[in-house]
Amino acid sequence: MHPSFYGQLDHQHQVRSRRLAPWLVFLLAPAPPPLPSAPAPYLVFLHRSMETPLANQIIVFNTKEGLQKLGQKLNHHEGNIKLLKSEIDVIEQSIADLSIKLGKKAVNANNGTSVQEADQRVIQSICHQDKTAASIVCELRNRHSVQASKVPQLKDVLGVVATLGKVNDDNLSSILSEYLGIENMLGLVCKTYDGVKLLETYDKEGTIDKTCGIHGLSRSIGKFLDGRFTVFSLENMRPFPGDVMIDDPQRWLMLHKPRLPSGESPPGFLNFAVNMIQLDQAYLSYLTRNGQGLRETLFYSLFSHLQVYETTADLRHAIPFINDGAISLDGSILRPNGSFCLGDRRSVEVKFAVLSLGSYAPSSIISEMEEQIKLKNWEKERLVEDIKIQEDLWKQVKDLFEKQKKQLMEYLAQPSPRLQGSPTIRSPATPGSNPFAVTPRINPFAASPGSNSFAVKPPHMR
Missing domain, CATH: 1.10.287 (Helix Hairpins)
Structure with missing residues (x-):
């Protein structure tokens, strides 16, 4: 074939290429080489x-x-x-x-007494505190229960602090009660602020009206109220800001335990005081309008992150890891402000009730709990x-x-x-x-x- 023939074909190919749409020419063009990339x-x-x-x-x-x-x-x-x-x-x-x-x-301190007997001991110790609001409320509800159920001033009162929780150790009961003090242990717990207002009223001059509220109730049973008394309003308390164990009936608070550099808890650390309080079923069912229970409100307000140790030596060794106070079962108290309580211990007149597992738990339950510990x-x-x-x-x-x-x-x-x-x-x-x-x-x-x-x-x- 003559070379001019190939030249003519090439010329015709160029002419046809010029007539192609620009986008088609771009698509027919060879792809650019890929950009270099770093290996990973x-x-x-x-x-x-x-x-x-x-x-x-x-x-x-x-x-x-x-x-x-x-x-x-x-x-x-x-x-x-x-x-x-x-x-x-x-x-x-x-x-x-x-x-x-x-x-x-724990130490078995109830000597085989039942739960009801332990509760009655606490109530009797409260009633012995004459001229206090707590003694008046307990006496009305125990000896005049029919009359107390109809009194509007007491409908919002959930109970006395000392009656709302129990512990499993007598030493723990004594040291927690001493830590809180008699005024807090005898404090009345109301569900709402409206209940607080019903307990005491005032005249136009701001003087307490002794014929109304709890003052009037005390006179109706031949008692007299003297001095101040503490009242807690659950809806006005700042609740625990963290999470709780919803699937557990006790609604334990999920607190971060103190940790040594090795990751273990300090020797002798038992738990936080707020999680060592046992709530009765009647109080477990109560929740505030915002859905918080007694542990998230009342007991967290009283104990916060208070730590519990076995001995004084354990507590003192763990001081660098204590932020909100600590107590030991043998009687040491470290306040949240950093002060120590020294000297001889005072006899505690009102304490939390002590539950003894061995007095009412069958052996099958004990074996089951031991298996649970192994599994955990x-x-x-x-x-x-x-x-x-x-x-x-x-x-x-x-x-x-x-x-x-x-x-x-x-x-x-x-x-x-x-x-x-x-x-x-x-x-x-x-x-x-x-x-x-x-x-x-x-x-x-x-x-x-x-x-x-x-x-x-x-x-x-x-």
């Missing part, structure tokens, strides 16, 4: 003088993106560790509660292993993060000489710039200005 997770850095400015920016961009992903992995492992530790706190609290119920940390310990061991795995993964990611960060810093510290005759390339942070934009392609079929690309030349001009 390990980056290989060359000397900056051996790379183009565009390659430098691509490497820095990919490295920063890789560091960001590693940071997200670190946060993920830290969140897992925090969650596992909170689960261990819950399990340890359950173990401590079960141990106390089994009598491993097994769950704790599994969680400790999971924490160890998460900590190892966190360390691996942390080491890789630090290594890549160091490489990036060293790479950025190297000199970056500007190539002679090369255009200035802006930083990715410069507004309006795109260092990764592909240079516009020159269309070989595009006509020059002033020419008609679709015109066919005469044969003598081809």
Whole structure:
């Protein structure tokens, strides 16, 4: 075939190409080569003088993106560790509660008395406090129950502080009662502020009306009220801001136990006082308008984060980990303000009732609780292993993060000489710039200005 024939075919192909739509010409054009990317997770850095400015920016961009992903992995492992530790706190609290119920940390002080007998002892000790509001309320409800049920002033009164909770240890009962003091132990607990207002009224001059409220009730049974008395309004208390164990009938507060650097609790630490109070079923069912129970309101207001230790020595060794006071079963008291109560202990006239598990729990229940403790310990061991795995993964990611960060810093510290005759390339942070934009392609079929690309030349001009 004559060479001019191929030239004519090539000329016709160019003419047809000029007649194609611009978008079709763009699609038929060969794809640009892919942009270089940095391998992950390990980056290989060359000397900056051996790379183009565009390659430098691509490497820095990919490295920063890789560091960001590693940071997200670190946060993920830290969140897992925090969650596992909170689960261990819950399990340890359950173990401590079960141990106390089994009598491993408690002293049997009721001498086989029943729950009803223990309650009656507390009420009798309150009634012996003459001329107090608590004694008047207890006497009305125990000896004049029919009359008390019809009195509007007492309908909102839930009870006396000393009657609303019980403990499993006589020493704990004595030290908690001494910590609160007789005024708080004899305090009346009202559901709402309206109930507080019904207990005492005043005349126009601001003087107490002795014929109304609890003052009038005391005279109706031949008693006289003298001095001040404390009243708690549950709806006006600042409740516990954290979470509670909703699935547990006692609604224990989920508090963070003190931790040594090793992760263990200080030696001798038993629990928080607010979680060592046992509530009766009648009071467990009561909730405020906002859905809080007695533990989240009354007892948290009284004890807050008060810690309980076995001995004075244990308490003193744990002082760096105590923020809101602590007590020990052998009689030490450390107030939240940092003051110590020294000297001989006073006899406590009104105490919390003491429940003795051995006096009413059958052996089958005790065996079941021991099995629960074994199961809880097994769950704790599994969680400790999971924490160890998460900590190892966190360390691996942390080491890789630090290594890549160091490489990036060293790479950025190297000199970056500007190539002679090369255009200035802006930083990715410069507004309006795109260092990764592909240079516009020159269309070989595009006509020059002033020419008609679709015109066919005469044969003598081809």
